[in-house]
Amino acid sequence: MRAQEITFLKLVQGDKQFQVPLYQRTYSWGRDQLNRLWEDVCELVEQHLSGESAAPHFLGSVVLAPGQIQAGGVQRWLVVDGQQRLTTLMLAFAALRDHLKESGDLRGVDRVHRQILVNEFHEGLDHYRLLPTQADRDAYTSCVQSRAEAGGSDNVGAAYRFFRGALAEGREAGDERWVSAVETVLKDLLSIVEITAESGDNVYRIFESINNTGVGLSQSDLLRNYVFMLLPKRGERVYQELWLPMQQSLGPKNLELLVWLDLIVRGNYKAKQSEIYREQQKRLQPMAGDEAALQYEIEQLSKRGQRFRRILDPAREQSPALRAALERLMSWGGQTHYPIALHLLDLVDAGRTAPDDAAEALLYVESYLVRRLICQTPTTGLNRIFMEAPKELETDRPAAEAVRRFLSGRRRRWPSDEELREAVRSKPFYWSGRPPQRSYILRRLEESYRPSEPVDFAKAALTVEHVLPQRPAPAWLQLLDEETEPAQTPQELHDLLVHTLGNLTLTGDNGKLSNHPFERKQQILESSALRMNLEIAEAKRWGKAEILARADRLTDRAVELWPGPIGGIKPTGEESPGWTELRAALVAMPSGTWTTYGDVAELIGSHPVAVGAYLGANPSVIGAHRVLTVEGKISPSFRWPEGSDRQLPQELLAGEGVRFDSWGRAHRSQRLTAAELATLLGKDVTQPVSHDPLPEGEDKAAAERFRTQLRENWPDAHDGVMAALDFWRRQGGYVNYGRHEETSCFPVLDAGTSHGPHLMWPIGIYPVSGTVEVVFQYLKSRSPFDDTEQRRELLNRLNKVDGVDLPESKLELRPSFPLTVFTEHCDEVCEVLDWFVGVAALDLARRA
Structure with a gap:
């Protein structure tokens, strides 16, 4: 085998074709991987436009084996490893070509198409420089040929759509040179190691060995080995007294995070977590031969590690104000605030700022994160903002003032009071951020009432409740009909109000409240220990006026809890x-x-x-x-x-x-x-239903509620549904039920191994609304239905049942069909369920 580092343009140029063998799985990159790649591309674009010398970004390796060569044909290469990277970049170029077409740059369109995507003078399958597996082929060639169906619901289509959107947004923010810079980066500044096998090598064995290589060294492992190689005399003592205690107290993942944060706090805000070792090695290299200097660096890292532990476990912080600020950010979750928090603790321990000042600075950090979530400000670039902070904060001001001034910068998008008020009234807060963050905001708003007997939120099992229900009964819609605008239906008004913050609260009685009339909800809320619920219970009705009035009251509290940017005025001329x-x-x-x-x-x-x-x-x-x-x-x-x-x-x-x-x-x-x-868009809209991991233990009371609701609302479908559930049990599955007023039903299968349960369910049955949801959204993360082809086969089999019409465009969502299908077609539905169980059993045998 031979290896060489090469740019993507040089890799693909010439009459050649990269074929993905059939034994490889389908294209599987998702939003996270695409985002990481695009962030790297954008960073290189910035460097290129600013005139900085940008070193190529290493993408990884591509292992190729020679295929058959036909006279006058293309040189074929089998992609032994690296098909995900190759496919992703080809889709990025297809999106770039189509972006150039919409911009009117026809020369650019022709250039990208001929240089990258196709073998210009060859026809049929030879025309394509990349030929994915058969399962991905139609979706991929649709993108390359700019066919109407390009950008479908599978992973190939999703990646193409991702790059189309990223390029469109980049155009909004950049100038005319920006797109040209993107093309340059994709062609010439993404580095790939091309590893070429010899003719006659066993390609499958190569693939197998590459993908079964065990656990590699982490970045912190590499750094440790490098540092102690430079400490031949002091190494053992430094390791025992400094490195080992730090490693044991933090654990492998947090130690690696610390080593990265050390670079960030030192001002190297462009450092990537994948390149920690290289960046730290570059920093420490001048000290080689000076063991005292290296020991000092490890001592400083150890002290910074102790500060990092105060961030991870705020109970270790001595200052009450600073401890409370750290606890709030820990409750918020995520790692975004780590760089600025660690920098502030450095200042406190160095005596350069007081703990109370650092606590106030962290309050501004909390406010910045909370306001952006409520206003649904795009999170693009958020991590980078906090990574830049340690270097960019003004040093001649108190820490809190410096942090507030930094976050108030025009391009950092800290929402003003005006924007906050508008968002609380209109934005679907229930789809913002992660569920713990939504609960955190409501909890903090409840605490702002300063009740004499506050609720112990750590022990209380509280969930977010919609006062105006998500699935309103006719009485609710009649109430809303009084407040609709001209040409607006009550349902449309409901949809605009239901997920806003003014309609949401916390409760431990979510199942009891459900979609009851407001009068019944009042009776339940009156006994709540939460002040915000008692305030809701005092209302005489619950419609648009009451929801908006409560939104304004909550905004007043939010403004006091989370102070806004300096100036506090909505920027003029800035796009919403x-x-x-x-x-x-x-x-x-x-x-x-x-x-x-x-x-x-x-x-x-x-x-x-x-x-x-x-x-x-x-x-x-x-x-x-x-x-x-x-x-x-x-x-x-x-x-x-x-x-x-x-x-x-x-x-x-x-x-x-x-x-x-x-x-x-x-x-x-x-x-x-x-x-x-x-x-x-990746919002956390639907939360998984809790399931009992054991085959036995079906909730008898819930089962009876489900049967009663089914008989009352859809009597003709009752027998067919119950027969299908009995059939499911005979196949080894069990049935679980929802906990809300409409008692949903889920036929669950545990296809787990000795390593643990592996729960999956193909459908959810709703006995009041009369729908059956096919849960592709959940199946997408469960083997073997994480393979698009398996989900597509499930869709096709269901669509053969009369009355089922599921669009292929919803293979990542939760499309539904009428419950009445069970009335006459129970046997056909059972055939699909039987196939589902069989596919799961084959997958279980493979994983066992």
């Missing part, structure tokens, strides 16, 4: 984060789907009219044609930009796979709701 989110949502939509102006408004906390006006003024927004009226029709006011030669919107949507009836209405099953758009 909602429009950024709108563009991201439309790009995230798979081909073959549509949504409504109301759904988008609900997602971003706006109004359908405002959404229509924005898209009318910006028709070139990617996916603008996918936003239709609530009836599923093209809005009469929709226009392409002047001079555009694009197809009519309905023709374009039909080409993408959207079905229309004779009245010009798009098929309802292909509509993406606000919740589904939020899911595609």
Whole structure:
């Protein structure tokens, strides 16, 4: 085998084709991996535009084995390892080419297409420089050929859509040179090690050995080995007295994090966690030969490690004010605040600031994070802001003032009081951040009432409750009908209000409250120990006016809890984060789907009219044609930009796979709701239902509630549903139930091994609303249904049942079909369930 470091452009140039063998799994990169790659690309772009000498970014290796060569044909290479990187970059170039096309740069389009994506003078499959596995081939070639169905619901389509959105947002923020710099970085500044096998090598054995190499050394392991190699005389004592205690107290992961934070706090804010060893080695290299200097560096790292432990375990902090500030940030979760917190503790221990001053500085950090979450400010660049802080903070001011001034910088987007008030009234808070962060904000708001007998939140099992229910009974909609605007339905008003902060509270009685009328909820809330619940119980009704009034009261409390930026005025001329989110949502939509102006408004906390006006003024927004009226029709006011030669919107949507009836209405099953758009954006919309990990132990009371609700609401479907559940049990599964007023039902299978349970369930049955959800969203993270082809097969088998019509564009979501399907087609549904169990059993045998 031979190896060479090479740029991506040089790797792919020439008449060659990279073939992904059939034994490799399908393309699997998701949002996290794509984000990391794009952040690296953007950093290189910045360096390139600023004139800095940018060293190539090492992506990893690609292992290739020679394939068959035909006279006059392309040189074929089997991709033994590295197909994920190759596929990702090819999709990035396909998105770049299409971005250049929309910008009118036809020479750029031709250049990227011919240089990277295709073998220009070859036809058929030889035309493609990369040929993925058969399962990914159609999705990939659709992107390369810019077909209407490009950007589907599988991982290939999702990656293409990701890069389309990233390029569109970069164009908004950058200048004309930005796209050119992206092309340069992708071609010439991403470094790959090309490892080429010899002809006749056993390709499968190479693949097997590469992917079964055991646990490698961590970055901190490499650093430790390097440092102690330079300490031949003092090494043993330094290791026993300094390094080993630090390593034992922090553990491997936190030690590696400390070594990275040490670089950040020293001002190297561009240091990546994957390059800790190289950066620390570069810093320590001048001290080689000076054991006293190296020992001093380890002593300083050990002291910084003790400060880091105070961040991880605030109970170790002696100052009450600083301990409370650290505890709040620990409750908030995440590691974003670590660099600035560690820097502040350095200042405290060095006597350069007082603990109370550092505590106030951390309050501004907390406020910055909380306000951005409530206002749904995009998190892009958030980590970098905090990594820059130790170097950028002004040193001639008190720490708290320096932190507040730093975070108030124009491009750092600390929402003002005005923006906060607007967001509390309109944004779907229930979809913001992670569930613990939402609960934390509500908890802090409850504590602001300063009750004489505060609730012990550590012991109380509280969850977030919607006062106006998520699934409202007719009485709720009748109440809202009194407050609707012209041409607005009660359901549309409900959707705009239900997830806002003014409608949410904390309770331990979520199951009891459910979708009861407000009068019944009042009776339950009156006995609550929480002051915010007693305040809700005092209301005479619960509609739009009450929800908005409570939103304003909560904003007043939030402003006191979390002070805003210096100046505290909404920046003029700055685009609302909602429009950024709108563009991201439309790009995230798979081909073959549509949504409504109301759904988008609900997602971003706006109004359908405002959404229509924005898209009318910006028709070139990617996916603008996918936003239709609530009836599923093209809005009469929709226009392409002047001079555009694009197809009519309905023709374009039909080409993408959207079905229309004779009245010009798009098929309802292909509509993406606000919740589904939020899911595609990675928001935590649907929380998994808790399941009993044991096959036995079905809740008899819940089972009886489910059967009663089924008989009362869908009597014709009762026998078919119960027969299907009995069939499921005979196949080795069991049945679990939800804990809310509408008692949902889940046929669960434990396909676990000796390593632990492996729970999965194909559907959720709702006996009041009369729907059966197919939970592709959950199955996507459960083997073997993490493979797109397995989920697609489940969808196809269900669609053969009369009355089921699941769109392929929702393979990552939770599409549904009517419960009445069980009335006449129970046996066919059972055949699908039997197939599901069989696939799970084969996977279990493979993993055992």
